[in-house]
Amino acid sequence: MAGALALLLALTACGGGPAEEADGASGGETVTVETDYGPVDIPADPQRIVALEFGTEAVLEAGIEPVGVIEPVSTLYTAEELDQLSDYPVVQSAGLEINLEAIAEARPDLIIGGVRVESHDExxxxxxxxxxxxxxxxxxxDGAGAGLRDMTLELSRAIGDGERAEAEQERFETRIEEIRDSYADQLADTTxxxxxxxxxxxxxxxxxAWGGEILDTLGARQSSAREAAGENFAAFYSYEELDQLFDADVVFYETDAQGKPDPFTEALLDQGLWQDLPAVEAEQAHPLRxxxxxxxxxxxxxxxxIEEVLAGL
Structure with a gap:
């Protein structure tokens, strides 16, 4: 692989034109960033960014047009974002296989990505x-909560969008306190x-994990059904065990970024036992994007x- 990559780099360097432009874009001022893989010197103002897994959100929110992306998973993005992402070359499959040749042809001056801790060595x-x-x-x-958001924040800083991303973090932390105070009674009385x-x-x-972690950060009481998960991200049950949710006053069901539940969740919502849940009968089952x-x-x-639901309790 290394030999093939070296040959490819040599061929692209001989091409002139776009290759020279890419070299020029990355030939200016640099800054050193500390990563989980050691210090890296990167362009202070990167112009040609390849966004691998978990990097797509950072470039989209920054308003940056990447020169390469991971194959978009439709559930993660709005229709507008999917249309936008269709304009960029795919350099990593949805199965996470990286196409080195496609990345080299994109002539990036910066490559970014997020990595689950268990995949560090790979x-x-x-x-x-x-x-x-x-x-x-x-x-x-690590995990599927604050650690993931903090990692994306670091990627935003690396591509020059740290100020906006930090403002979103500060807004999140401020709103956590505001919601805790404004809806203290609802949070105390609701499962x-x-x-x-x-x-x-x-x-x-x-x-x-996920929405459960955000509710926990708010101090919300959650159904005893999640206790079976232990340290895992979720507890799993058959349809016949839907009565495990009888203690929940409010149930959020996950949807994609466009607000649509996937076919499996749609099948769950169609179950007769789902309709018998106290939260469903009280019209307190809500989608969660x-x-x-x-x-x-x-x-x-x-x-x-969450705040919209709390306001209606």
Whole structure:
């Protein structure tokens, strides 16, 4: 792979034109950023960014047009974002396979991405190949809550969008306190659950992940059904066990970024036992967009939805 990459770089360098423009864009002032893979010198004002897994949200929110992206998963983006992403070359498959040749042809001056901590060693080896193309900034994260949002914040800083991203973080932290104070009675008197469907099953999200983690940060009491998850991100049940949610006064069910539940969750909502849940009978079953918030902007969208429900209790 290394030999093939070296040959490809040599060929693209001989092409002139766009290659020279890319070299010029990255030949100015640089800054050093500390990453989970060591210090990296990157352009102070990167112009040609490749966004690998978890980097797409950072460039979209920054209003940057990347020169390469991971294959978009339709559930993660709005229709407008999917239309926008269709204009950019795909350099990483949805199955996470990285196309080094496509990245080299994109002539980036910066490559960014987020890495689950359990994949650190695998990405450390991959980063060595990517560094032959352009400075590569990887940050690790653990879990599916604040760690993921903080990692994306670091990527935003690396691409020059730190001020906006930090403002979203500050807004999130301020709103947590405001909602706690404004809806203290509702939070104290209400039990919540966040769920999604699977094939013939449903999952109750734990307090350490996604929308469950944001509710936990608010101090909300959550259904005892999530306790079976232990340290895992969710507890799993058959349809016949929907009575596990009888203690929930409010149930949020996850949707995609466009507000639509996936087919498995739709099947869950059609179950007769679902209709018998106290929360459903009380019209307190609500969709939840961006439950798996990857950025603080998305987390603020989750707070908007939770606050709207609290205001109606």
């Amino acid at each position: 990405y450390a080896a991959t980063r060595e190949d990517l560094e032959q193309i352009a400075p590569t900034v990887f940050y690790d994260f 919540f659950a966040v769920v999604f469907g699977l094939d013939g099953e449903f999952a109750v999200v734990n307090t350490n 961006y439950s798996a918030a990857r950025t603080y902007s998305q987390a603020n969208a989750v707070l908007d939805q």
